[in-house]
Amino acid sequence: MVEILKIEGLNKSFGDLTVLDGIDLSVNKGETIVVIGASGSGKSTMLRCVNFMEIPSGGRITLNGSAIGTASNGSVTYSEKELTGLRARVGMVFQHFNLFPHMTVKQNVMEGPKTVLKCSAVECSRRADKYLEKVGLGWKADSFPSQLSGGQQQRVAIARALAMEPEIMLFDEATSALDPELVGEVLLTMKELADEGMTMLIVTHELGFAYTVADRVLFLANGKILEQGDPESVLINPQQDATKNFLRGHGSFRLPEPNLD
Ligand SMILES: Nc1ncnc2c1ncn2[C@@H]1O[C@H](COP(=O)(O)OP(=O)(O)OP(=O)(O)O)[C@@H](O)[C@H]1O
Ligand SMILES: [Mg+2]
Secondary structure (H helix, E strand, O other), X not given: OOEEEXXXXXXXXXXXXXXXXXXXXXXXXXXXXXXXXXXXXXHHHHHHHHOOOOOOXXXXXXXXXXXXXXXXXXXXXOOHHHHHXXXXXXXXXXXXXXXXOOOOHHHHHHHHHHHOOOOOHHHHHHHHHHHHHHOOOHHHOOOOHHHOOHHHHHHHHHHHHHOOOOOEEXXXXXXXXXXXXXHHHHHHHHHHHHHOOOOEEEEOOOHHHHHHHOOEEEEEEOOEEEEEEOHHHHHXXXXXXXXXXXXXXXXXXXXXXXXXO
């Protein structure tokens, strides 16, 4: 087993507010981890610390065996150069996809490989074709984002992240801004990635999806991982009252059809 991501003692405070309070997590290659928790429990902050959009207040993050930052005298410092390199290795998909409106779909997907990775024009084009095909949007390569549905735009955003060929993909409520009828196509794309062995850390309120796709579900509360385990134990048989209350607040979620063969 290859450990892709290791989070040790992660802390994050904003002024007096402690948002993450000692998070430990190890993610192996090919694992799909779903993070759930109440609004404000720190889910986004945790993902943002993993790709250093937020600088951790304490703790250590190790990607594929290399610890990020330089530790001395009990604190860790980060150089901008190192963080730029690190961010290229971690793909992130947000609620709001923020495609460049003046670029075609293909140009959007080529932009990262071109400007960050300095890939050749041929390689940028090859990657864009490959990953647009993967999300089922090769046929929209020459369209502009405004000509696509929200679900299609989000799938382009996923292709854009994949084109960097990241070691892990982070998804922060990638379907929350979509009309309900467009959610399914994006979740299906994410499920296909999981099935193909992509390593993924996903924040979502789609508990049916979490149940079907996650190898492990984490419940975050008060800056800590309060409960974790396979989907059955966390989503169906939670042990902690806070988890039970959270799940009650989400009502029932649709379980996958039973397998009858
Ligand atoms: N840049 C910031 N400055 C100050 N406080 C922040 C900042 N970012 C987040 N917070 C606070 O940290 C806490 C956790 O926020 P976070 O966005 O991580 O929660 P979340 O679990 O993702 O919530 P949601 O489900 O609503 O997206 C909140 O109280 C939030 O107000
Ligand atoms: Mg959030």
